[in-house]
Amino acid sequence: MSVRPSSALREKADALALLLSSGQSSTIAINALFEELGITNEQIADTALHGSVATGHIGIYKPEEVDGEIVYSRDVSRKARWTYFADIPVIPAKGTRKRVVLLGESVARGFLLDPGFTPAQVLGTLLNGNADKDEFEVIDLAETNLGMAGLKERYREALALEPDMVLFLAGNNWRDDLVNMILTDKTYLSRVKDALVVNQDISSARTILEELFSKLVGSFLEYVRTVGGPELPVIFAIPEFNLLDCRSTPGERFISRLPDNGIAGWIAARDQAELALKEQDAQRGIAEANRMIALDPSHPYGYELLADAHLLLQEYDKARVYLETARDTALFCRTNSKPRMFNITRQTILREAATHKIGVVDIPEVFSRHLNGRIPGKDLFLDYCHFTAEGIQVAMQAVADKVLALSGNKASGKVPAASIRPDQEVHAMAHLFAAIHNAHWGQQYGILYHHCVKALQYSKEIARTMIYYCDMMNRSASNNLCKTLEILVTGNTRLDRYVHALLHPRSGKTMEIDLVNAMVAALQTAGVNLNKYVDDLRNKEHGVAGQAVNLLETFYHATSYDEYQGTKAAFYQARDAQSVFFLVAAKDEPVFFDISLRVPGLQEEGKIRVLLNGVQVSEVAVSGKWTRHSLTVPADICTNGINTVTISWPVPEQLVAAEQRTTADEAILDAAFYVFGEIVTFTATSNTATHFELN
Secondary structure, three states, X not given: OXXXXXXXXXXXXXXXXXXXXXXXXOHHHHHHHHHHOOOOHHHHXXXXXXXXXXXXXXXXXXXXXXXXXXXXXXXXXXXXXXXXXXXXXXXXXXXXXXXEXXXXXXXXXXXXXXXXXXXXXXXXXXXXXHOOOOOEEEEEOOOOOOOHHHHHHHHHXXXXXXXXXXXEEOOOOOXXXXXXHHHOOHHHHHHHHHHHHHOOOHHHHHHHHHHHHHHHHHHHHHHHHHXXXXXXXXXXXXXXXXOOOOOOOOHHHOOEOOOEOHHHHHHHHHHHHHHHHHOOOHHHHHHHHHHHHHHOOXXXXXXXXXXXXXXXXXXXHHHHHHHHHHHHHHHHOOEOOOOOOOHHXXXXXXXXXXXXXXXXXXHHHHHHHHOOXXXXXXOOEOOOOOEOHHHHHHHHHHHHHHHHHHOOOOOOOOOOHXXXXXXXXXXXXXXXXXXXXXXXXXOOHHHHHHHHHHHHHHOOOHHHHHHHHHHHHOXXXXXXXXXXXXXXXXXXXXXXXXXXXXXXXXXXXXXXXXXXXXXXXXXXXXXXXXXXXXXXXXXHHHEOOXXXXXXXXXXXXXXXXXXXXXXXXXXXXXXXXXXXXXXXEOOXXXXXXXXXXXXXXXXXXXXEEEEEOOEEEEEEEEOOOOEEEEEEEOOOOOOOEEEEEEEEOOOOOOEOHHHHHOOOOOOHHHHHEOOOXXXXXXXXXXXXXXXXXXX
16 A cells, blocks of 8 residues: 655655756755655765765766876766866876865856966966975866855865865855755745835845855855864955946846835936936935935945945045945845855855864955055956956965965965966957956946957957957847857857857847947957948848837847846836837838837826937826837937837836735745836837738
């Protein structure tokens, strides 16, 4: 006689099977489901250890016996992940040199400069050039996209290499581990949900999130010491963030669902703060930014504007504090935000590392000393967290000093970090892909142009790559169907490591307008005029002259590849009071629009304004139900090339208590962020016949 499992157990088993088959899930979530199924942590650990011992792998490396010694070679069966690791075919058997194993994520890899210039290379050169008695080898096991769970696994595996010291340069990818921890613990989830959605107490929600994050980080430090044993020297290098030159994306600026008249007040304060800073009025900017923060302390933009006001006053210490606070609002998960080191993570490591006999190199403090207190920006960072060559030099000098001290060596100073440099081509490729990477993460034109110009300064040959890239991004076909992608990849072998940056999410391609424009402008400084070619190509591929263009395709409204983390709707949702679309049209040609939209929850009829290039062209009625409108824009408003179409949505003056709680049982993020409007169809054409067919 068999006993059928309960439906609850079946649901947990199904969830576990899904997580295990995905190959991407955190072991935190998996272990929690194992425990709910009655499988103990000890059993899980034994099973995982048995699998590791059975294969003996360390990441992509498998053990092989060569001349009676065990070496680790890249496993061809794991070739798909080779580019996530250092470009090292074989890890040799341990010899007489002191072995330092480097573990971490893409910052430790030297992302964008790798494989030509990496932290491991610089550290090895510094150690062997400056140690007074020992020789060192640095084993580079850093892995792009590695989270905390993966880092634990890699650390445990790496002990087979018999390290004399382990160096962690990590922590930027740990938010996902926090999210998994919350989602797999009903108590944690309930606490966050009650604070964020039911009580709408953002300060309390932040306190809870930071408390849980600190607990998670503390457990990692304890794990490191327990697994490594009491005698293994361990150093944790804490990463820094590009505070000055990396700002929040449009997705990270989604407007919260604020009670009463909070949304209207926040938008009014934002508009006034932006105006004040444009007019260089720092004091008014400070006042308005503080209003924004008082209304919504979870939103990054108020802190960023407040920091900008203090930068105008040259009050750098205050600006730093507000930029750090802006960075840390990513805890609220508006989007799949850029990787970063949160202040709570840093403070937990600084506070608890010594308890576990773990040495610390505080790179934020190292960079501050290097810059004489200035805020770190594009001089030390290529993007949000990945170092420039100078950033690697400065960080690894501090790490080398720590390694030498812990190993009983005196630093001679014979080889300074600044003397270790990448070649010109490595610099050029790094800045080119920094421009691309920054664009994909929603950064503004100025930083994109900076990197494009830098790339051309290091190598004029990079112009050819830029031209092909501009061609590819203006095609309506997916990148993997473009001939120029093949030319890009086959024409430069250095691109293979970053080929993922040349691709885009499925059905998610954008025109990358700011990046293409930055490349075109940078190319002009090198004597290459691409303006007409780009304009003609945009017209051919996206122009409304001979076709009806669906403005809801990502080409025409998305400016980055960050994604909303809540429920994905089958239609466009506006989470700001204005929605901006891009229209490729010709001067002196009328444009006809066909749009179906609604404002969810709107009880009475409202109005939306439609603007073309900042000029109002229509005002139409909207309600909580879908309504369809046909609009005609006069011929004298359009310009040649890219035009902007702005939908200005009604701003709620009051959100009554009942309305605030109607979504309290839905997904936390869906309840936390306000939807101003929804669009199910939005087409444009300047062809009269096509327009009439649409209607």
